[in-house]
Amino acid sequence: MKRFNSKQVTAFFRVIALVLPLLLSANTLVSASTEPKAPVAVSASAAVSATAAAPEEEKAGEVIMHHILNNNVFAFPPFGEVHLPKVVVGGFDISITKHVVMLWLVSAALLIVFSIVGGKYRGLSARQAPTGLSNAMEALIDFVRLDVAKANIGHGYEKHLPYLITVFMFILFCNLFGLIPYGATATGNINVTLTLAVFTFFVTQIAALKSHGLKGFLQHLTAGTHWALWIIIVPIEIIGLFTKPFALTVRLFANMTAGHIIILSLIFISFILKSYVVAGAVSVPFAIFIYLLELFVAFLQAFIFTMLSALFIGLGSAHEGHAEHEAGVAHH
Amino acid sequence: MLTSGIILLEGSLLSPEPGLIFWTALTFVIVLLILKKVAWGPIITALEEREKGIQSSIDTAHKAKDEAEAILRQNRELLAKADAESDKIIREGKEYADKLRTDINEKAQAEAQKMISSAKDEIEQEKRRALQELRNEVADLAVKGAEKIIRTALDADIQKKIVDSMIQDLSTKRN
Numbered sequence: 001m002k003r004f005n006s007k008q009v010t011a012f013f014r015v016i017a018l019v020l021p022l023l024l025s026a027n028t029l030v031s032a033s034t035e036p037k038a039p040v041a042v043s044a045s046a047a048v049s050a051t052a053a054a055p056e057e058e059k060a061g062e063v064i065m066h067h068i069l070n071n072n073v074f075a076f077p078p079f080g081e082v083h084l085p086k087v088v089v090g091g092f093d094i095s096i097t098k099h100v101v102m103l104w105l106v107s108a109a110l111l112i113v114f115s116i117v118g119g120k121y122r123g124l125s126a127r128q129a130p131t132g133l134s135n136a137m138e139a140l141i142d143f144v145r146l147d148v149a150k151a152n153i154g155h156g157y158e159k160h161l162p163y164l165i166t167v168f169m170f171i172l173f174c175n176l177f178g179l180i181p182y183g184a185t186a187t188g189n190i191n192v193t194l195t196l197a198v199f200t201f202f203v204t205q206i207a208a209l210k211s212h213g214l215k216g217f218l219q220h221l222t223a224g225t226h227w228a229l230w231i232i233i234v235p236i237e238i239i240g241l242f243t244k245p246f247a248l249t250v251r252l253f254a255n256m257t258a259g260h261i262i263i264l265s266l267i268f269i270s271f272i273l274k275s276y277v278v279a280g281a282v283s284v285p286f287a288i289f290i291y292l293l294e295l296f297v298a299f300l301q302a303f304i305f306t307m308l309s310a311l312f313i314g315l316g317s318a319h320e321g322h323a324e325h326e327a328g329v330a331h332h
Numbered sequence: 333m334l335t336s337g338i339i340l341l342e343g344s345l346l347s348p349e350p351g352l353i354f355w356t357a358l359t360f361v362i363v364l365l366i367l368k369k370v371a372w373g374p375i376i377t378a379l380e381e382r383e384k385g386i387q388s389s390i391d392t393a394h395k396a397k398d399e400a401e402a403i404l405r406q407n408r409e410l411l412a413k414a415d416a417e418s419d420k421i422i423r424e425g426k427e428y429a430d431k432l433r434t435d436i437n438e439k440a441q442a443e444a445q446k447m448i449s450s451a452k453d454e455i456e457q458e459k460r461r462a463l464q465e466l467r468n469e470v471a472d473l474a475v476k477g478a479e480k481i482i483r484t485a486l487d488a489d490i491q492k493k494i495v496d497s498m499i500q501d502l503s504t505k506r507n
């Protein structure tokens with residue numbers, strides 16, 4: 001709830017400044033119309049907002065979109081903003097945008113954290129238990145290793161383990177960094193999630209090709225049906241190949257974006273209604289609640305993406321019949 | 333609310349950004365490669381080693397338990413055997429002691445019997461010899477008496493004296 005652009009943050013500080021004395025029962029700043037006659041105040045402000053509703057809401061929508069979307073400005077209100085460089089190479093726009101910076105920050109954090117953890121493991125004998133940070137990270141890694149990779153891929157899961165752990169940690173850190181004030185959620189951008197899903201797609205198809213061979217892979221596309229049905233089945237199967245990464249893309253993107261939009265919308269309720277009571281009683285508590293929920297969702301979505309990636313790899317490389325394949329997909 | 337409508341209509345939420353895709357792919361691949369070498373390798377190796385270590389520890393513990401149970405069983409058998417052995421030895425000892433005692437008793441009794449009988453024999457023999465001697469003595473005395481009587485046959489007094497003296501002799505001799 002604390003990630004804001006200039007307009008938002010100044011507005012937010014205004015709310016805090018006015019809610020604080022209200023909570024402390026000091027009515028010096030706030031005039032007599034607010035606290036003692038709270039219901040009246042609400043109805044009055046509601047009446048005011050009814051007249052000014054349309055422009056206010058348009059403004060709120062713009063602000064929210066500005067916050068959610070990618071752009072070339074990294075703003076640190078009220079301290080100012082950093083304009084990011086625009087890079088064009090060979091006609092391609094590869095500008096360093098806000099989300100690229102977040103990706104790099106996440107990567108730096110990942111590299112620092114896991115170099116430390118990895119370094120600790122190098123000096124660790126099999127009889128010693130890790131402590132602190134290594135222990136916490138080991139819990140996550142072991143979870144991905146056993147409950148995600150081994151449970152879904154089965155035999156030969158070690159080969160895909162680095163990819164799965166990296167994807168899990170990458171998405172998790174992106175989600176969590178998006179919840180830090182001034183941060184932006186890179187995984188809330190469909191281009192980022194699409195790229196990650198495409199990686200999963202390639203890993204899945206390569207695993208399938210390796211375990212079945214080209215002939216088995218092509219046979220898989222016919223779903224074991226009669227040749228007369230191939231004209232229908234083959235396109236469906238090919239579409240089926242692409243729906244999985246598409247679902248991964250949209251799931252992660254939509255989940256991360258939705259949470260942020262909810263938090264911002266809750267904050268903007270108080271601005272739209274122009275009521276400090278609403279801000280203190282509804283916007284802030286509810287936004288905090290959604291923020292905590294977002295913390296959970298950050299872990300959940302990282303887990304789901306990794307889990308489904310592992311499942312697709314497992315299904316692609318499994319030696320079972322087509323029936324189970326279909327059942328597995330239907331199940332998820 | 334109108335806000336949500338504006339967000340949906342905005343459209344730029346789904347707008348493609350090739351630059352971002354490029355950077356994401358590049359960043360992700362580099363992070364993957366570095367972390368694979370720096371972190372996942374050692375961590376997963378350590379985890380697998382620990383798993384193996386725990387498994388082997390459990391196996392060793394099971395083996396040790398089985399061994400200990402076998403040894404315990406063996407010990408119990410040995411103890412039972414030793415008990416039986418000691419019982420047997422005690423019983424045999426007792427039997428031997430009993431036998432020895434009865435033997436010694438019997439022997440002693442036989443010995444005593446033998447000694448008694450030999451003493452009796454000796455007494456008998458002594459008695460006989462004494463009687464024999466007495467008889468010989470008496471016979472000699474009788475012969476001597478008769479001789480004296482015959483020598484002094486002419487005189488009755490003398491005879492009488494002889495007899496008297498003989499008797500007197502006898503009595504003195506006896507004393």
